[in-house]
Amino acid sequence: MRKSLFAGVALALAVVASDAAAQSPVPFSLEGRVDYAAPTGDFGDVMEEGHSFSGGVSVGISPGLGVYGSFSQTRFGTDLGEDGDNADAIDQGFSAGLTTALPRFAGVAPWVGVGAVFHQLEIGGNDDGIDEDIGFEVGGGLALSLARNVRLTPGVGYRRYATEVSGLGGLVESELDVEYFTAGIGLNIAF
Incomplete structure (x- = not known):
């Protein structure tokens, strides 16, 4: 259900954005990122540092x-x-939001962004008893030009959402705030 909701919202944003982009000189861009992730709060008490890949x-x-x-x-x-035993915990899902470029300074373009996340937490390959939820993310960084339409985008971010976790055959339920900071680098290509 939430994936369908996200797909509908993403499609609506893409249609509105493409209409606006047709009237605006602002480009369409693709970005891939690699980040270090540091869990915090109660989530940090049970999780170790990790890594993130995104597109x-x-x-x-x-x-x-x-x-x-x-x-x-x-x-x-x-x-x-x-x-x-050690088990991996995987936080994954979709995000949608707004990003803005701040005024350039000495050839460097700072940026900030804020958005909604539609994520799910899976522990040890088992997603039973763990639901997906909506949360938020904020981030910022720099855009450093490598070529005409290619930028290196170092940045930091924070992501948070709450999820219900159950155990003991569904008898024990608790809410877990999934929250962590990221720091990494991306490659952005504008068209």
Whole structure:
């Protein structure tokens, strides 16, 4: 249900953005990112540091303002496996939001973004008892030109959403705030 909702929202944003982009000189761009992820709060108490891979698209709706959609997968280590074994925890899903470029300074273009995340947490390959939920993300960084339409985009971010986790055959339920900071680098290609 939530994936269908996200697909509908993403399609609506893409249609609106493409209409606006047709009237605006702001480009369409693709980006791939690799990030280090540091869990925080109660989530940090049970998860170890991890890494994230993501890919996304952005469409300009006016100069300096764009809408984006992306998919990310973040993998954390944990000792929550059966019999104390290590098990990976995977946070993955879609994001959609707005990004804006700030005024250039000395050839460097700062950027900030904010969006909604539609994510699910899976622990040890088992997603039973864990639901997907809607949360938010914020981020910022720099855009450094490598060529005419190619930019290196170092940045930092914060992602958070709450999910219900159940155990003992569904008898025990608790809410877990999935929250973590990221720091990494992306490669952005504008068309």
